[in-house]
Amino acid sequence: MLQTVLDANPAGETINARDTTLAAYRFMLRARVLDDKFAALYRAGKIHGGVFLGRGQEALSAAVGVSLKKTDVFAPLIRDAAGRLAFGETVLDAIRTYFGSSLGPMRGRDGNVHRGRPQEGYLPMISHLGAMISVVNGALFARRMKGISGTVGATCLGDGATSTGAFHEALNQAAVEKLPLVLILADNQYAYSTPTSRQFVCDDLADKAVGYGVEASSVDGTDLAACLKIAGNAVARARSGHGPQLVVAKLLRLCGHGEHDDSNYIDPKLKNSPLGRDCLKVAEEFLLRQQWTDTGTLATWRGEIVTEIEEAVAQVRREPAPDPYDEKWLAISSKHLSEMHEE
Amino acid sequence: MSITYLEAIREAQAHALRDDPRVFIYGQDVGAFGGAFKATKNLQKEFPGRVLDSPISEDAMVGMAVGAAIEGMRPIIEMQFADFSIVGFNQIVNQAATLFWRTNVPCPITVRLPFGGTEGGGPFHSQSIEAIYAHYPGLVVLTPATVEDAYSMLLEAVAIDDPVIFCEHKFLYYHLKAEKLPSEALPIGKARIAREGRDLTVVAYSAMVHEALVAAEELSAEGWEIEVVDLRSVKPLDTDTVIASVARTGRLLCVGEAWPWGGVTAEVIARVASEGFGLLDVPPQRLNAKDTPVPYHPNLWMAHRPTARAVAAAARKILRR
Numbered sequence: 001m002l003q004t005v006l007d008a009n010p011a012g013e014t015i016n017a018r019d020t021t022l023a024a025y026r027f028m029l030r031a032r033v034l035d036d037k038f039a040a041l042y043r044a045g046k047i048h049g050g051v052f053l054g055r056g057q058e059a060l061s062a063a064v065g066v067s068l069k070k071t072d073v074f075a076p077l078i079r080d081a082a083g084r085l086a087f088g089e090t091v092l093d094a095i096r097t098y099f100g101s102s103l104g105p106m107r108g109r110d111g112n113v114h115r116g117r118p119q120e121g122y123l124p125m126i127s128h129l130g131a132m133i134s135v136v137n138g139a140l141f142a143r144r145m146k147g148i149s150g151t152v153g154a155t156c157l158g159d160g161a162t163s164t165g166a167f168h169e170a171l172n173q174a175a176v177e178k179l180p181l182v183l184i185l186a187d188n189q190y191a192y193s194t195p196t197s198r199q200f201v202c203d204d205l206a207d208k209a210v211g212y213g214v215e216a217s218s219v220d221g222t223d224l225a226a227c228l229k230i231a232g233n234a235v236a237r238a239r240s241g242h243g244p245q246l247v248v249a250k251l252l253r254l255c256g257h258g259e260h261d262d263s264n265y266i267d268p269k270l271k272n273s274p275l276g277r278d279c280l281k282v283a284e285e286f287l288l289r290q291q292w293t294d295t296g297t298l299a300t301w302r303g304e305i306v307t308e309i310e311e312a313v314a315q316v317r318r319e320p321a322p323d324p325y326d327e328k329w330l331a332i333s334s335k336h337l338s339e340m341h342e343e
Numbered sequence: 344m345s346i347t348y349l350e351a352i353r354e355a356q357a358h359a360l361r362d363d364p365r366v367f368i369y370g371q372d373v374g375a376f377g378g379a380f381k382a383t384k385n386l387q388k389e390f391p392g393r394v395l396d397s398p399i400s401e402d403a404m405v406g407m408a409v410g411a412a413i414e415g416m417r418p419i420i421e422m423q424f425a426d427f428s429i430v431g432f433n434q435i436v437n438q439a440a441t442l443f444w445r446t447n448v449p450c451p452i453t454v455r456l457p458f459g460g461t462e463g464g465g466p467f468h469s470q471s472i473e474a475i476y477a478h479y480p481g482l483v484v485l486t487p488a489t490v491e492d493a494y495s496m497l498l499e500a501v502a503i504d505d506p507v508i509f510c511e512h513k514f515l516y517y518h519l520k521a522e523k524l525p526s527e528a529l530p531i532g533k534a535r536i537a538r539e540g541r542d543l544t545v546v547a548y549s550a551m552v553h554e555a556l557v558a559a560e561e562l563s564a565e566g567w568e569i570e571v572v573d574l575r576s577v578k579p580l581d582t583d584t585v586i587a588s589v590a591r592t593g594r595l596l597c598v599g600e601a602w603p604w605g606g607v608t609a610e611v612i613a614r615v616a617s618e619g620f621g622l623l624d625v626p627p628q629r630l631n632a633k634d635t636p637v638p639y640h641p642n643l644w645m646a647h648r649p650t651a652r653a654v655a656a657a658a659r660k661i662l663r664r
Contacts, residue, residue, distance in 0.1 A: 110445045118413045118448045126437050134403040135438065138410020138418075145367065145392070145416065166433070169400035173407065176398055331440070331480035332505040333449040337532050337579050 017228075018292050024066045024086065024228060025283050026301060028058035031082035032280055033305045034091060037313060038098055042259045046317075047098055052113050054079035056222075056254030057186050059279035062086050063227035064154055064184050067235040073139045073153035075123035075132040078113040079186065079253070080156050087122060089115075091309055095316045108322030123155075130157065130166030133183065137170055140179045152238045154182040159199055160191025162208065171244065175212045180238035182245045184231070186221060188253040189275065193265045206248040214244040221249030222275065224283040252276045346524060349516035351490045352382050352455075354524060355497035356419060360390045363417060366501060367393040369404060370421030370455075379423050380457060380516060401431030408452040409438050417451050417501055425458030425510065426470045439506040440481030449504035453497070459512040459550050459600055460632075460648050462641045469637035469644075471549075471601035476508040477578040478605070484508045484578040485531065488552035490521035492575060495528030503531070512550045519553075534581035536588065540568035543594040543658055546585055546611050548574040551598045557651035558658060567662055577607045585611060586619040593624035594661050598649050603631035625664040630657045 035053040042051040054061055057079045065086020068074055074087045081094065096104025097115040106115050106124070116124030121139070125132050136153040143151045161167050162185065174181040185205050189196055202208065209216030215237060219230040227249060234245035252275045256263035270276055287293045330338050346354070359366045368383055374396040377384035387394035397404045401422065408418040422428040428435065435454060442450040460469040477484045483505050487493040493511060500507035529535055537552055538559050547555040552573045559569035572588050574581065589595050595615055597608035608629035615627055630649045638644050649657075 106445060107447075114445070116446065118442070118446050123410075123413070124446060126441065128433050128437055131402075131406060131433060131438055134400075134406025134434070135410040135413070137403070138407035138412070139414050140410070141407060142411035142414035142416045145411075146414070165430075166402050166406070169398070169403035170406060172398055173400055173403040331444045332483065333443050334483070334503050334505050336530075337483055337503070337505070339579050 018290070020066060021225060021228060022287065022292060024062040024224060025287060027062040027065060027082045027086040028224070028280055028283060029301060030085050030091070030305050030309075031058050031062070033302065034094060034309055035081055037309050039259050041098070041313070048100060049111055051098070051259040052078040052257070053255045053259065054081045056252055056279060057188060058082040059224040059227045059283060060184065060186055060221045060231070060249040060251065061156065063224065063231040064156065064182070066228070067231045068152065068154055071121065072151055073121040073123065073136055075116075075125060075136050075153070075155040077125055077156040077158065079158075079188075083156065088120075089122065091312045092316065093117075095312050096319070099316050099319075100322060101316055101319045102322040103319050128166065129161035130164035130170065133157075133167065133170030133181070134173060136181060137174050137177065137179050140181060141177060150239060152180045152182060152235050154184060154235070156184040156186065158191060159185065159187045159189070159196050159205060160194065162205055163199055171212050171214065171246070174244040175214050178243040180241070180243070182231075182234045182238050182247065185246065185248045187248055187250050189270055190253060190266065192257040192261070195267075204248060206246060209246045212244070214246055215242060216246035216248065218248045218250065220274075221251030222277040222279040222282050224279060225286055250275060251279070254278060345520045345522060346490060347517055348490045348493045348511070348519040349380060349382060351494035351521070351524060352497055352511055353384055353386070355494045356383065357386060357389065359417075359419070359498060359501045360386065360393060363501070365415060365417040366419065367395065367411075367416060368419045368421060369395050369397050369408065371397055371399055371423050373421050378421060380513070382421065382455070382457075401427055402434050405431040405434035405452070405454065406438060408454075409434065409442065409450055412450045412452050413442070413448060417453075419453045419455060419501060421455045422457070424468050425456035425472055426467045428454065428456055428472070435476065435482070435506070435508070436479040440479050443505065444481055450506050451504045453500045453507045453509055455509045455511060457513050457516075458510045459514055460637055460644055461513050462644060463639060464513075464637065464644070465639035466636035471510075471599070471632070473508070473510050473577050474601055474606040477607065477610075482506050482508055482578065483531065483576065484510065485576045486510045486549040487575065488515070488537075488549050488573050490519050491525040491528065494524050496531060496575070499528075499531050510549060514550045515553075529575065531576050532579045532581060534575055534584040535573045536570065536584070537573040538569065538571040540570035541592055542567045542569060543596060543662055544570045544572060544585070544588040544592045545596045545598060545654065545658065546572045546574060547598040548577060548607065549600065551600050551649060554649060554651045554654050555598055558654035561651065561655045562658055567658070569658060574607070580610065580614070582614045582618065586615060586622065589615055589619055590622045593622060595623065595627040596654070596657055596661055597627070597629040598654055599629070599631050600648050601631060602634055603629070604634065606631060625661055628657060628661055630654060
């Protein structure tokens, strides 16, 4: 079934389900190892500010990332380390942003999950939930005006963000303009500490799509194969002119909101339910069952990734921190209109 | 031939659309209808596919402009009234205004705010909110007072690489006329001496420039020569021109239609006090709208906002010290 959907890619590219799944799994694994490293650095007091992990959401995030082309637009959220890597972010960009390195894309001006390279279609999130959707709309709108066809724009949200006005305005806007937007909703049961029962009352967030006149699908967010199928299908539908696509994945956040949060409010029943499965383990079991890999190879990959990330962290820790005396302190690009006075 | 302030804004947009394929206009009712004030009249017909009606979604309107700007476009967003831009405030101050600082990618969007009071406008169609935008780093905030400036500053707003909040005064839309559009203009960031005088500097912007000029005329009959400085842009603020004027007159009155707390008039006085304290012969003063919502009935509205008579009265107090 997975093969069928992947073969339906309108670009006509021959995509092999095995290779795609293995590639997605490797992005999940890299994201998990990278997140674990950030958590360790946070506990050691080496990170300024917070650390926000994607534990439990890697299958969904990686599935989105591998479904996109490098020429697409992607605005990930805080739990998308896997999707970011799959879209082409380097671990150096991620680590440099957490350390505030002047060599990173945000140059110490912004940190942690607030990173991107807008000119490469990789948009850096602001903290205000739902705010990136209309920005993706604008990028897609501009490309259409410029006569560039075939672009898809994807952005990720949680269940809490569906309560914002920005979500409503932007999804409606995308529907009115029939933009190739793919909106990925990770229904991870809690927005910080607030359970979904205090966030919305519809049975499934996918129900919201009807009101906007957009297509929607729901998926078990702990199942990589299912996520690949649904995300790939949504991206293909958007790319072939079927308008905005809402993808709702049910899963459980397997960590706190940030590493400062012990998440003792998470219902133990949820942890023991199918939603609480660790998607990384589920993916490994799937790969082994399919005999697409073996335990030795999985261990080798993990070892290679750990080495890669340890080396990258060591490199960034030797790099210069931003220097306030070198900082230009200019908030606008038109220097002649700056309010700064020469000192 | 004569051209109004409003027509100048329409002409500037037509000019920008004609000259630059990256420009498009997005806003409520701006398409076939031509905008609530007709600032985009016939533009959709003249520039098909580039003047588009938006849903009533100020947040998404600005967000979409930012995304388009990242992709190299130069969107103009029309807010139907400045008051409604508050619904899009988050995208303006947190998305547009931070983009260049965070990523080194410029954000060339122009957000047009029809602002300021008119008779019968009431609390939600009258606001002057330039100061709250000027407060945020990363924005350029323009307040043209003349037909010529409305035209040339809007063209410059679209041309520069940064987000611009373009405050166009609704009271001036139909009241102001010029013979023709300008062929050259002062650049953004330079204030203009609207009237020369030696006894008192009145710093004003947008519609208040005209109230100040009427007051100056009234006071000249009493033997006072008032210098009126038109700020033109409130951010950047041309402190040099203001201080040079105060150096000539020794007296300062700042006039703003906005509310007083933390506003442009406060900023001007703070700068003059800290950089030109010794130039002042008497304490600097300011005149603003009253600290209440903008009232509906003209009797109340005329008393709420600074008028030429109020400016003249405030000026006399300073001149008699």
